[in-house]
Structures are given as C-alpha cells and as structure tokens.
Amino acid sequence: MKYDVKKEHPALYSPSSKAFSDVVVPPLQYLAVEGAGDPNTAPAYAAAIEALFSTSYTLKFASKARGRDYVVAPLEALWTADDPSAFVSRDKTSWQWTALINQPEWITADDVAAALKAAAAKKPNPALLLTRLITLDEGRSIQILHVGSYDDEGPTLARLHDEYMPQNGLTFAGLHHEIYLNDARRTAPEKLKTVLRQPVRAALSPH
Structure with a gap:
C-alpha cells in the first residue's frame, strides 16, 4: 500500500464542513x-509552490526506487500578519506565508538536500x-472544512476567532494553517475544499 498522509490522518485532512472539530495534531515534517x-x-509565492512540488516529486521517485512509494501530499500554508484582522478583511498585501508540503517521516534532511540539487x-x-525540511508540532487545534472560494473564508474565520474560541475558553497558540485539498488551477472557485486550522490553548481565566 502506498503511504498517504490524508488516509493516515483522516481526522486532520477530512474534517466536517458543518461544525468546528477539536483535534490534536502530532509532530509532522514538511518541506517549507x-x-x-x-x-x-x-512571483515569490508561485516560485515557492513550484519549488515545493518539484522537490516533493523528486523525493517521491527516489523513495519509490528504494522500495517505499507514497502519494505526494497536498499543498498547505501557514499565514500570519501583523494585524490578524487582515485575514478577515482579505488585505493580502500584508500577509506573510510559509508554503508547505507534508513529507513521510522516513524522508531525511540528506534526502532533501539530494532532491533539491536534482x-x-x-x-x-x-x-x-x-526550501528546507521542518517539523511542525501544532498540538490541540480547531479546524473546519471550507467549501468555496478562498475569498469567502472571512466569515468562517470571524466565527472561529470571535465566537467559537471565546465561548470555549480558547486562545491562539500558533499560526493560521490552511490545507488545499484540490488544485485551484483546475477547480471552480465554488468547489474548492480547504481545511482551515487554528492551533489553540486554554485562555487564562480572569481573576
């Protein structure tokens, strides 16, 4: 069987689109x-995506040649801005990002160095x-599946940040994380499926 991170961790890659789910994300490694x-x-974003996929496929074929095949994981990204409201308002010029593709645990830094060279x-x-190999340890996170255009994420994020998290005594514990389950170049905007994830921790209760 080919290793597929989406099947290995279905709770992380196939959340409900109806309600927020509370999950624990184990440490996972990514090209970033x-x-x-x-x-x-x-242009830097387009170049980053191309670098991630070309390196990921090079790694996959090298691993397959050694006897361990796997499915190249979907594109993911971490997003931050000096003002978090920039995500709800969609002020994209102020966004900072880390583009990611998950890698199986047996892929090493030496494998990545060879793949980058190739x-x-x-x-x-x-x-x-x-491009580098990193490990993300997000731990407890709240996530939901967003179906539709990326620009329609604002209301869902506002609901998460302003309603769900305060009502459940939670605060931010990491960067906003998105997982793109289909290819935006080949998918109608209204059919795009994106996992929206926010690492959280218990908020300090006021004394």
Whole structure:
C-alpha cells in the first residue's frame, strides 16, 4: 500500500464542513518555503509552490526506487500578519506565508538536500535555495472544512476567532494553517475544499 498522509490522518485532512472539530495534531515534517505578499500576484509565492512540488516529486521517485512509494501530499500554508484582522478583511498585501508540503517521516534532511540539487539541475528556481525540511508540532487545534472560494473564508474565520474560541475558553497558540485539498488551477472557485486550522490553548481565566 502506498503511504498517504490524508488516509493516515483522516481526522486532520477530512474534517466536517458543518461544525468546528477539536483535534490534536502530532509532530509532522514538511518541506517549507517562507515569503510575503499577495499569493495571487507575488512571483515569490508561485516560485515557492513550484519549488515545493518539484522537490516533493523528486523525493517521491527516489523513495519509490528504494522500495517505499507514497502519494505526494497536498499543498498547505501557514499565514500570519501583523494585524490578524487582515485575514478577515482579505488585505493580502500584508500577509506573510510559509508554503508547505507534508513529507513521510522516513524522508531525511540528506534526502532533501539530494532532491533539491536534482531539482535545481533540471530547472533553476531561486525558491529552491529557500526550501528546507521542518517539523511542525501544532498540538490541540480547531479546524473546519471550507467549501468555496478562498475569498469567502472571512466569515468562517470571524466565527472561529470571535465566537467559537471565546465561548470555549480558547486562545491562539500558533499560526493560521490552511490545507488545499484540490488544485485551484483546475477547480471552480465554488468547489474548492480547504481545511482551515487554528492551533489553540486554554485562555487564562480572569481573576
């Protein structure tokens, strides 16, 4: 059986679209590229995505040749802004991002170094120089499946931040995390499926 992170962790990759779910995310490793600016127009974002996928497929084929095949995971991203309301207002020019693709636990830093070298030899890309292997340990998180355009996420995020979290005594404990379950280039905006995740912790109760 091919390893597939979506099947290995269904609670993390297939949440309900009807209600927020409370999950515990174990430490997972990712290829990551950091940058800033509007993801729709920033050349750095397009270069980062290309670097992540070319490296991920190079890693997959090398691993398959060694006898362990797997499904390349979907694109994910961490998002932050100096003013968190920039996500609800969709002020994309002020966003900072870390684009991610999950990697199986047996992929090593040496594997990544070899794959980056091979990917660069095939097609130079400045973002390959920024690509690194990281481990994210998000722990307790609240998430929901958003179906529709990325620009329609605002009301759901407002509900999470302003209603669900305060009502449940929770506060922020990490960056806003999105998982893109389909390819935006080949999918109608109203059919896009995106996991919206927010790492949380118990808020300090007022004395």
